Amino acid sequence: MVRTAGQVIDDAVLGSLEYSVSELKVPLIVILGHDSCGAVRATKDAVEAGEMPSGFIRDLVERITPSVLTSLRNERHEVNDMVVEHVKQTARRLADTSHVISEAVEKGQTAVIGLSYSLGEGRAELVSGIGEL
Ligand SMILES: [Zn+2]
Secondary structure, eight states, rough: OOGGGGGOOOOHHHHHHHHHHHSSSSSSSEEEEEOOHHHHHHHHHHHHHHHSSTTTTHHHHHHHHHHHHHHTTTOSHHHHHHHHHHHHHHHHHHHHOOHHHHHHHHHOOOEEEEEEEEETTEEEEEEEEEEEO
């Protein structure tokens, strides 16, 4: 379990996931976003206001901003739509960024799926998938 606000990926997350794939042979990586996400909401607010937060929250916001911009460009203005977009982009980015993970996916040793979890309903919906399950 690698847990970050807004399921953002940084070098430590990539290192942890590459270790889990290459050494622990995990067969599935799940990107789990959730509705009403505060990190995604903070990014939406920052983009709309044109003002970046200070400190390391800025780092989170910068990593989530591409997903918020894509959502807005597609006329999706709700935080929960942005969460789904961000889950998709995070899964894609993981495969794009990490050779270890993309090679493991190509060899069928692992797969990456994206889920959006509904806090109210207590269940998750599949929103993206990379590789064969
Ligand atoms: Zn959250």
